[in-house]
Amino acid sequence: MQIHVKLYSTLKPYAPGSEGQFDLTLRPGATLKEVCSRLGIPETFRRTALINGKRAESDSILNQDDILVMFPEICGG
Numbered sequence: 001m002q003i004h005v006k007l008y009s010t011l012k013p014y015a016p017g018s019e020g021q022f023d024l025t026l027r028p029g030a031t032l033k034e035v036c037s038r039l040g041i042p043e044t045f046r047r048t049a050l051i052n053g054k055r056a057e058s059d060s061i062l063n064q065d066d067i068l069v070m071f072p073e074i075c076g077g
Helices: 009-014 032-039
Strands: 002-007 021-025 047-051 054-056 067-072
Touching (some): 002 009, 002 032, 009 067
Antiparallel strands (some): 002 021
16 A cells, blocks of 8 residues: 655654655554664654644554644753
């Protein structure tokens, strides 16, 4: 199956090539955790993920033609 991925800010270096947006082919039933592992994003990297505009957790399952957006968490004070 294929999904579309958009990586922002400090996550862009984990994208293949120099683009922050790309298509990714996965096995059916793949999870967000598997996508992060495949892209080399460390589990300790604090990030927010959305699948089709809805907040996603590491165990969220992706489906054909999903749009996955990830960006680093922002801290302030």
